[in-house]
Amino acid sequence: MDFGISEEQEQLKTSAREFLAGECSTTFVRKAMASEDGAAPELYAQIAKLGWHGLIIPEKFGGAGLTMLDMAVLLEEQGYAAMPGPFLFSSMLAASALKEFGTDELRQKWLPALAEGKAIGTIAIVEEDDGIEPASIRTRSSKSGGEIIINGRKMFVPYANVADFIIVATRFGDAPDDVAFVAVDSKSAGVEIKPLKSLDLTRRVCSVELKDVRVKSSAELQGGGDALRRMIDIASVAIAADSLGGAQRALEMAVEYSKVREQFGKPIGSFQALKHAAAEIVSELEPARSLLWYAAYALDSEPKHAPRAAAMAKARLSEIYSRTTDKAVLMHGGIGFTWEHDIHLWFKRSRFDESYFGSPPYHRERVAQLGGY
Amino acid sequence: MDLSFTSEEEQLRQKVRKFLEEEIPKSGLKSASEGREDKAWLAKAKAWQRKLYEAGYVALAWPKEYGGQAMDPVKQSIVNEEMVRANAPYLVGGSGLGMFGPTLISWGDEEQKKRFLPKILTAEEIWCQGYSEPGSGSDLASLRTRAEIHGDEFIVNGQKVWTSGAQYSDWMFCLVRTDPEAPKHRGISYILIDMKSPGITVRPLVQMTGDKGFNEVFFDNVHVPRKNLVAKLNEGWLIANATLFHERNMLGASTGSQQRFNRLLALAKKIRRNGKPLIEDPVFRQRLVDLEIKVEAMRFHSYRQLTDQMRGKNPGVEAMINKLVGTELNHDLATAAMEAMGDYSLLARDEEQALDSGYWPYEWMFSLGLVIGGGTSHIQKNIIAERGLKMPKSR
Numbered sequence: 141m142d143f144g145i146s147e148e149q150e151q152l153k154t155s156a157r158e159f160l161a162g163e164c165s166t167t168f169v170r171k172a173m174a175s176e177d178g179a180a181p182e183l184y185a186q187i188a189k190l191g192w193h194g195l196i197i198p199e200k201f202g203g204a205g206l207t208m209l210d211m212a213v214l215l216e217e218q219g220y221a222a223m224p225g226p227f228l229f230s231s232m233l234a235a236s237a238l239k240e241f242g243t244d245e246l247r248q249k250w251l252p253a254l255a256e257g258k259a260i261g262t263i264a265i266v267e268e269d270d271g272i273e274p275a276s277i278r279t280r281s282s283k284s285g286g287e288i289i290i291n292g293r294k295m296f297v298p299y300a301n302v303a304d305f306i307i308v309a310t311r312f313g314d315a316p317d318d319v320a321f322v323a324v325d326s327k328s329a330g331v332e333i334k335p336l337k338s339l340d341l342t343r344r345v346c347s348v349e350l351k352d353v354r355v356k357s358s359a360e361l362q363g364g365g366d367a368l369r370r371m372i373d374i375a376s377v378a379i380a381a382d383s384l385g386g387a388q389r390a391l392e393m394a395v396e397y398s399k400v401r402e403q404f405g406k407p408i409g410s411f412q413a414l415k416h417a418a419a420e421i422v423s424e425l426e427p428a429r430s431l432l433w434y435a436a437y438a439l440d441s442e443p444k445h446a447p448r449a450a451a452m453a454k455a456r457l458s459e460i461y462s463r464t465t466d467k468a469v470l471m472h473g474g475i476g477f478t479w480e481h482d483i484h485l486w487f488k489r490s491r492f493d494e495s496y497f498g499s500p501p502y503h504r505e506r507v508a509q510l511g512g513y
Numbered sequence: 514m515d516l517s518f519t520s521e522e523e524q525l526r527q528k529v530r531k532f533l534e535e536e537i538p539k540s541g542l543k544s545a546s547e548g549r550e551d552k553a554w555l556a557k558a559k560a561w562q563r564k565l566y567e568a569g570y571v572a573l574a575w576p577k578e579y580g581g582q583a584m585d586p587v588k589q590s591i592v593n594e595e596m597v598r599a600n601a602p603y604l605v606g607g608s609g610l611g612m613f614g615p616t617l618i619s620w621g622d623e624e625q626k627k628r629f630l631p632k633i634l635t636a637e638e639i640w641c642q643g644y645s646e647p648g649s650g651s652d653l654a655s656l657r658t659r660a661e662i663h664g665d666e667f668i669v670n671g672q673k674v675w676t677s678g679a680q681y682s683d684w685m686f687c688l689v690r691t692d693p694e695a696p697k698h699r700g701i702s703y704i705l706i707d708m709k710s711p712g713i714t715v716r717p718l719v720q721m722t723g724d725k726g727f728n729e730v731f732f733d734n735v736h737v738p739r740k741n742l743v744a745k746l747n748e749g750w751l752i753a754n755a756t757l758f759h760e761r762n763m764l765g766a767s768t769g770s771q772q773r774f775n776r777l778l779a780l781a782k783k784i785r786r787n788g789k790p791l792i793e794d795p796v797f798r799q800r801l802v803d804l805e806i807k808v809e810a811m812r813f814h815s816y817r818q819l820t821d822q823m824r825g826k827n828p829g830v831e832a833m834i835n836k837l838v839g840t841e842l843n844h845d846l847a848t849a850a851m852e853a854m855g856d857y858s859l860l861a862r863d864e865e866q867a868l869d870s871g872y873w874p875y876e877w878m879f880s881l882g883l884v885i886g887g888g889t890s891h892i893q894k895n896i897i898a899e900r901g902l903k904m905p906k907s908r
Contacts, residue, residue, distance in 0.1 A: 141522070141587045142515045143816035144824070209514055395902050410905040412891075415898035422897060423834040427810035430817045437514045452806045504802040505795075513782075513792050513801070 156217035172224040173341035188257030201251035212381040212436035219385030226299035234261025241361040264294035274365040275316040300346035317365035340488040375497040376454035383461035390468035455503035461490040533599035542602035558605035562636035579630035609633035609640035611763035643687030660689035669735040679728040703749035705741040765839025767811040830901030837893035847877035
């Protein structure tokens with residue numbers, strides 16, 4: 141029995157923290173926020189050299205073949221830095237979908253390019269009614285003559301504006317589970333991508349219109365509805381890891397500010413109202429960190445428990461993240477409400493994390509169902 | 514990260530499980546937190562702890578020379594988990610096992626360890642904690658119970674309060690003022706007092722539950738041998754904090770919360786609301802699962818601390834939160850159960866028609882007491898902020 145991150149994982153965490161402190165300061169994040177596509181290519185060129193893109197991609201496809209817990213440690217640090225760009229959606233989600241459910245042809249086509257940072261992928265599940273369950277997928281596909289023809293409209297697709305391919309969840313028949321992922325080149329005829337003006341500028345989302353889009357039948361991923369559910373589990377852990385890092389950062393910013401800001405002739409951090417607010421955050425965050433470690437570990441090692449653990453981690457951490465940034469803004473007072481102060485970067489990112497891939501109430505209901513309640 | 518157990522550990526688990534299945538019904542005790550403390554109960558409770566000890570399931574990690582088995586803490590944690598699973602009765606010698614014993618192992622001299630530790634394990638001697646006083650609650654270091662040195666004895670005068678189990682305890686580990694001139698943290702000593710000494714009066718206080726669970730203890734010229742001093746004179750504050758660390762971990766133990774959650778879940782499946790089991794009510798499900806997630810997080814959090822301990826890492830902020838989170842969670846679980854029961858939550862424990870043997874109304878009150886005892890939530894938050902987050906002191 142050994143419950144904790146390894147020495148190598150500690151090192152990954154420390155080196156990511158140092159790298160991002162230098163290369164992904166809030167000055168840099170704000171530059172990416174103000175840019176046209178939000179993709180931060182200069183940062184991503186450096187990340188490619190560190191090998192982060194291929195972290196969970198098998199070695200035979202040019203990756204490092206590491207575990208979900210390694211990835212969770214890295215995503216936590218990206219959340220801490222509010223790192224912009226498609227990393228989570230491309231190097232974690234698109235890579236996982238291909239690794240676990242892709243045909244050999246698809247893997248050969250995309251995984252080595254993803255690992256090298258030469259391609260960007262993303263994933264498109266949600267539609268206009270905002271559901272992520274297989275039953276809520278209405279994008280329709282039919283098979284004809286070795287081709288798949290897709291029609292539908294996807295919403296809130298992260299970084300579709302810069303992606304080379306999109307893993308699209310689509311329906312083939314009327315049975316609720318008659319769905320599958322299909323990898324679609326974003327340059328295919330009939331694909332129309334529109335960036336949406338979004339609140340959290342460290343993440344870009346788009347609508348993706350698919351009109352008679354034709355792809356080869358080998359572009360279909362295996363696994364049907366199970367693949368969709370597995371991707372919800374993986375995404376839940378990924379977002380929870382980002383939430384953990386973001387909440388940690390917001391807490392640290394609020395605590396640091398409380399040590400230097402003086403009112404009534406004392407640092408405001410000496411007042412119990414602020415102390416108790418900070419103590420409540422850390423008391424929620426530390427047990428949730430342990431929960432996340434387990435959920436990430438379970439994705440690889442305890443498949444029976446993984447869905448429930450992932451839903452628990454997403455429900456808990458994304459909610460803590462929102463609550464933490466709320467309190468952190470408040471602890472800053474008026475300065476925290478300005479555009480100039482950085483705390484709103486995390487405040488808005490927490491909203492993204494709370495909502496994306498299922499809200500806390502959604503995941504709590506999922507925990508209940510998976511528990512047979 | 515590797516959550517698999519060795520075959521030796523799995524064997525231990527199966528052995529404990531079987532033992533508990535056979536022995537719990539024979540113990541004559543009902544549940545984990547049964548609070549009735551009359552003489553018949555005491556005899557049964559002591560016999561239960563002794564039986565567990567003789568089977569090898571008490572304080573497995575304690576050193577062999579004092580009656581332990583020097584096993585690693587993972588094995589102790591397996592036993593604890595099985596106790597939860599079986600809803601085993603709690604151990605009457607808990608404060609000796611969980612608070613005083615571990616403190617003495619670190620700070621006591623050889624003679625003290627040999628004299629006191631083995632009898633803690635067998636429940637031959639029950640310990641109580643002499644900390645709070647009428648004027649010293651959250652500000653514990655302001656305590657005024659005085660111990661003056663006369664030859665090779667301390668003469669103790671003063672009063673302690675909220676002393677759980679003093680009415681049946683054999684010994685007290687007690688904080689006394691030995692230097693009234695020194696700054697308040699530097700004039701305190703940690704001494705061991707035989708509760709049968711002349712000059713001690715124990716007066717029960719009735720708790721809001723109706724039970725006589727805690728007491729006032731008065732000391733009137735009580736003679737205590739000097740050899741009953743733990744560590745050095747006037748350095749008791751350090752030892753007091755070591756005990757508090759153990760106490761807070763014990764009160765916040767995740768196993769207790771798991772046990773309560775399992776009971777709440779069973780209740781929610783049984784109670785019907787609007788013609789359906791309560792657990793199918795969407796609002797209650799949300800609340801139930803929210804609590805379950807918090808309980809699970811604390812379970813994994815305890816594994817993490819166990820691993821840190823095995824790796825020799827000093828406990829940090831992650832350990833400071835155990836008491837705050839664990840005790841509040843237990844009270845939240847009980848509050849959810851009270852709401853689930855509706856008007857049945859109004860029935861006292863000994864009413865025949867009470868649900869779930871009247872466990873919850875009692876537990877609901879008792880668990881609030883533990884949010885206070887061992888340092889209130891407000892004090893815990895000060896500690897977390899000042900020691901854990903290094904926020905400036907307000908005093």
